[in-house]
Amino acid sequence: MKLIGWITVFFLGLSIINIIAYRIKAIEKISFAFPIGMGANSIIFFIFELLHISLKSIDLIIGIELALGIVLSIITIRKMRPVFSFELIFKKNVLKKSGMLNLSWFFFMGVILFVAYIMIRKSLFWPIVQFDSIAGYDFVAKAMATEGTLNSSIFNSENPVYSIRSLYPPLAPINFGFAYLLGHTSSQIVVLIFFLCTISSFYLFLKRNSTHLCAAFFTLLLLITPEYAAFSTISSSNIPCTFYTSIGMLCLYTWFTEKDQNYFTIGVVLMAFAVWTRTEAIVFAAGGGFMILLDGIRNKKKIPLLIFGLACFAALALWQWYIKQILHASFAQPVLDHITWDPEKLGRMFDQIKHVTFSTVYFGVTILLFIGMVVLNIKNIFSNRDQVILLISIFSTWLLYVAVFYFINTDYTSSSMEGWIFSGYKRGMFCFLPLILFYSANNKISQQVFNKYLSLP
Amino acid sequence: MKKAKKRKAQHIVTLPPSRPSYFKILLKNVLMLAGSILLLILLASYNDGYGWFYDKLLKNNFVFMNEAPNMTYHEKMYYKLGFSWKYLNFIKENTPEDAIILMPPDSIFLPRNKKSDFNSSILSKEWSSYFVYPRKLVYEREKTSSPLYKQANYIAIVDYCGYSKLPYEVKANIRTQYSVLPMQLKNIK
Numbered sequence: 007m008k009l010i011g012w013i014t015v016f017f018l019g020l021s022i023i024n025i026i027a028y029r030i031k032a033i034e035k036i037s038f039a040f041p042i043g044m045g046a047n048s049i050i051f052f053i054f055e056l057l058h059i060s061l062k063s064i065d066l067i068i069g070i071e072l073a074l075g076i077v078l079s080i081i082t083i084r085k086m087r088p089v090f091s092f093e094l095i096f097k098k099n100v101l102k103k104s105g106m107l108n109l110s111w112f113f114f115m116g117v118i119l120f121v122a123y124i125m126i127r128k129s130l131f132w133p134i135v136q137f138d139s140i141a142g143y144d145f146v147a148k149a150m151a152t153e154g155t156l157n158s159s160i161f162n163s164e165n166p167v168y169s170i171r172s173l174y175p176p177l178a179p180i181n182f183g184f185a186y187l188l189g190h191t192s193s194q195i196v197v198l199i200f201f202l203c204t205i206s207s208f209y210l211f212l213k214r215n216s217t218h219l220c221a222a223f224f225t226l227l228l229l230i231t232p233e234y235a236a237f238s239t240i241s242s243s244n245i246p247c248t249f250y251t252s253i254g255m256l257c258l259y260t261w262f263t264e265k266d267q268n269y270f271t272i273g274v275v276l277m278a279f280a281v282w283t284r285t286e287a288i289v290f291a292a293g294g295g296f297m298i299l300l301d302g303i304r305n306k307k308k309i310p311l312l313i314f315g316l317a318c319f320a321a322l323a324l325w326q327w328y329i330k331q332i333l334h335a336s337f338a339q340p341v342l343d344h345i346t347w348d349p350e351k352l353g354r355m356f357d358q359i360k361h362v363t364f365s366t367v368y369f370g371v372t373i374l375l376f377i378g379m380v381v382l383n384i385k386n387i388f389s390n391r392d393q394v395i396l397l398i399s400i401f402s403t404w405l406l407y408v409a410v411f412y413f414i415n416t417d418y419t420s421s422s423m424e425g426w427i428f429s430g431y432k433r434g435m436f437c438f439l440p441l442i443l444f445y446s447a448n449n450k451i452s453q454q455v456f457n458k459y460l461s462l463p
Numbered sequence: 464m465k466k467a468k469k470r471k472a473q474h475i476v477t478l479p480p481s482r483p484s485y486f487k488i489l490l491k492n493v494l495m496l497a498g499s500i501l502l503l504i505l506l507a508s509y510n511d512g513y514g515w516f517y518d519k520l521l522k523n524n525f526v527f528m529n530e531a532p533n534m535t536y537h538e539k540m541y542y543k544l545g546f547s548w549k550y551l552n553f554i555k556e557n558t559p560e561d562a563i564i565l566m567p568p569d570s571i572f573l574p575r576n577k578k579s580d581f582n583s584s585i586l587s588k589e590w591s592s593y594f595v596y597p598r599k600l601v602y603e604r605e606k607t608s609s610p611l612y613k614q615a616n617y618i619a620i621v622d623y624c625g626y627s628k629l630p631y632e633v634k635a636n637i638r639t640q641y642s643v644l645p646m647q648l649k650n651i652k
Contacts, residue, residue, distance in 0.1 A: 109493065110495040110496050110499040113499050124521050127524075127525075128520075128524045128528065131524075133539055133540055135543040135544055140590050141589035142589075144593070145596070148593070148596060149597075160592070164611065165609065167588055169587075172589070191536065223499075230516055232512035232516045232520070233512075235520060236520060365512075366510050366512050367515065370506070370516075371510065460495060462491065
């Protein structure tokens with residue numbers, strides 16, 4: 007049952023990608039299939055929930071997903087008439103590149119595989135013990151799998167046992183619950199899949215514009231970023247959100263630079279799923295929206311921005327509506343109800359942000375490398391406009407993200423920190439890691455180093 | 464004249480770009496590999512974050528998982544969450560699914576001047592409820608706020624506290640430090 011369930015999710019994701027972005031590379035489709043499948047899975051579960059059909063009807067749900075996947079695949083085959091040729095794939099992808107024997111690439115890939123192997127083992131070895139998951143998403147998932155509804159007894163007004171973490175959007179809890187319904191004893195497999203998909207997708211994006219060596223090196227840097235690696239093996243919604251936000255942003259950036267409509271569609275879907283995973287992902291939607299807005303102004307097009315805005319808003323609004331109208335759940339939001347200007351609070355907050363952001367214990371050399379690359383490329387940024395849109399998107403998203411923390415109802419003194427920066431902000435920074443490493447790998451200087459000095463004839 | 468020019472042009476042979484020798488490629492390849500290995504060693508040695516990643520996250524976990532491959536779920540949970548999990552699991556195993564369990568005051572779980580067997584997470588109702596689900600917990604601090612308080616049909620005994628809440632007498636010689644007992648004697652599982 008477990009295998010059938012996951013194959014179905016993968017197949018559903020793959021068939022959705024084939025419908026919306028047929029022209030992207032096959033390997034990219036494989037890398038995106040699970041996250042898109044799990045996003046679609048959460049929507050199908052949510053529709054069942056709204057129709058008051060028990061979510062425990064796992065056979066029915068898998069059957070519907072399988073049927074949907076088959077229908078979408080038939081439409082794709084009839085529309086696109088793909089030619090399957092083993093010889094073509096083999097010749098194109100393997101034989102032509104087999105002459106390249108870069109020992110450093112083999113070394114980096116070996117380290118990546120070894121680290122990933124230990125992460126997979128660790129992830130499946132330990133049960134879920136993280137406070138946030140136990141008192142939040144995993145509890146919602148467990149109750150959903152037992153009672154067959156998202157509106158489970160933990161939201162009972164007589165004896166509420168939910169926390170603010172239980173009210174996060176449902177993509178992660180639904181898929182955690184799906185894992186329990188399939189018979190897993192732990193929902194950790196969901197986080198693991200997202201983690202592996204982030205690593206493989208990131209490699210593929212780097213490889214688009216750079217060498218295999220460059221892609222392997224920067225993928226390894228992402229994989230071994232201490233705090234991100236630590237979180238990749240524990241139950242949380244931060245890792246799925248990292249996939250959706252960062253890969254969504256990279257898809258939109260690829261669309262913006264290469265004018266490939268397929269990446270726009272994938273980018274919109276991934277960003278909407280990001281908001282469907284964690285509400286604060288809306289700041290990344292704003293960063294992605296900036297690129298779409300800019301393209302819209304250049305080409306006098308309004309529709310893409312409208313589609314993107316509607317998709318993200320629908321994801322946000324639908325869950326808020328469900329919390330208020332169906333769950334009748336509320337949790338005192340720790341945000342200010344009015345805008346105030348408090349320079350002292352801002353100063354204290356930035357002190358903590360500085361401490362976390364530039365901590366090499368948390369993020370290794372990634373942030374410092376990024377800042378260094380921006381400084382080294384100042385001339386290229388201003389004279390050649392090298393990656394300038396990506397940089398504006400990263401910085402504007404980060405500023406919005408920081409602004410969210412300013413509006414939290416705390417004064418950031420040592421007695422009232424409540425871990426906003428040292429916990430919440432730090433984990434949210436995971437979403438920026440693939441973006442800043444992408445810039446570090448793709449700027450003019452890095453390209454010159456990898457393409458000229460570190461390439462083998 | 465034209466023919467002569469043409470003939471001359473035919474004799475101009477463009478040489479292919481000179482390829483570095485096989486030895487040079489190999490040398491560059493080996494040097495790059497050495498540089499890559501050195502870079503990772505330096506990162507792990509001189510950066511606390513990567514050092515922690517290598518020593519604690521990779522090495523320690525790898526060794527631990529190899530040394531204890533047959534660790535049971537219960538052993539893992541106890542290893543990670545300690546006595547808090549053990550006690551909540553004891554409650555789960557000794558009460559029916561519809562039980563409403565009255566938990567003692569916070570000061571019993573975490574007394575001020577005494578070392579406690581519990582961690583602070585046990586004071587979180589959401590956290591504790593996860594381990595006993597679908598059983599319901601009601602804490603002493605909810606006496607006035609929770610309608611479940613009066614419906615409690617089990618009582619959690621922690622550090623000999625809770626016996627006085629029972630409507631029946633439990634002899635001193637059979638009292639245990641930690642237990643869970645029904646409010647009504649007929650409820651004994």
